[in-house]
Amino acid sequence: MTTAQHKIGSGFGARSTADDVLQGIDLSGKLAIVTGGYSGLGLETTRSLTKAGAHVVVPARRPAVAREALVDGVEVDELDLGDLDSVRAFAERFLASGRTLDIVINNAGIMACPETRVGPGWETQFATNHLGHFALVNRLWPAIEPGGARVVAVSSAGHHFSGIRWDDVHWQHGYDKWEAYGQAKTANVLFAVHLDRLGRDSGVRAFSLHPGGILTPLQRHLEKQEMVERGWIDENGTVLHPEAFKTPEQGAATQVWAATSPQLTGMGGVYCEDCDIAEPAPADGTRVGVCEHAIDPEQAARLWQLSAELTGVNAFA
Secondary structure, rough: OOOOOOOOOOOOOOOOHHHHHHHOOOOOOOOOEEEOOOOHHHHHHHHHHOOOOOEEEEOOHHHHHHHHHOOOOOEEEEEOOHHHHHHHHHHHHHHHOOOOOEEEOOOOOOOOOOEEEEEEEHHHHHHHHHHHHHHHHOOOOOHOOOOOOOOEOOHHHHHHHHHOOOOOOOOOOOHHHHHHHHHHHHHHHHHHHHHHHHHHHHEEEEEEEEEOOOOHHHHOOOHHHHHHHOOOOOOOEOOOOOHHHHHHHHHOHHHHHHOOOOOOOOOOOEEOOOEEEEOOOOOOOOOOOOOOHHHHHHHHHHHHHHHHHHHHHOOOO
């Protein structure tokens, strides 16, 4: 299929930081929501957006912890993406404020957790990383559409691990934590593809991205021995190949770039990495670029319909 997945020569790269990509960009008067914006990459994203002048709302599963981590002036509210009632309640509170959004960054996520279920038996990674964000954006649509916001879905190179398992999206049979993570990250990409198609006539554009390899609290479900076996750290917890990992400041850069860069004006529905649009994944299986299964518009539309049926929410129905 033809694709817009080609580098544009942004001038930034893997070692660019969030502050680098915001040089010369004034976000004064802009309003952003960053889910999970109080830990790991989310914290650095919130910090950089705030430094550039934006007012940031951080919906957090642990509001008290978020308030301790964040500077004064960042607005904190309660949100559990694994609980659709919590998503609805947060969205209703926000919409009641009458404000218009300029940026939404779906940053919160979980990775490679043991088999757990939320709601009506949904697999937790798919439910939290994808369905919760799907419901959130659809419920916030009355605040997203008027300002022509950018919506950014934080995916991962983990989308290479699995496409959507259409016959068993909730892993009722043969759970594999890494493949389940891969499916959820593929869902993030497909969500951005279809949201961009639905929203572009209103000026709303959507992007997805791989932030890079960064050691953050995202790894909290991994035993130390597993990280040792993967060659990330040694038995003492020392990072073995620092050059293979980004700092949090570098890891936040691509999502900040996707959310703010004038280089992306008039574009959307693409997957980014290293502060540029990514190329299609090579045929040799190297986990760089974006897989065809994650940007297929037919699969994106199918996932949107399934997600609407599961969550009962669809701003475009």
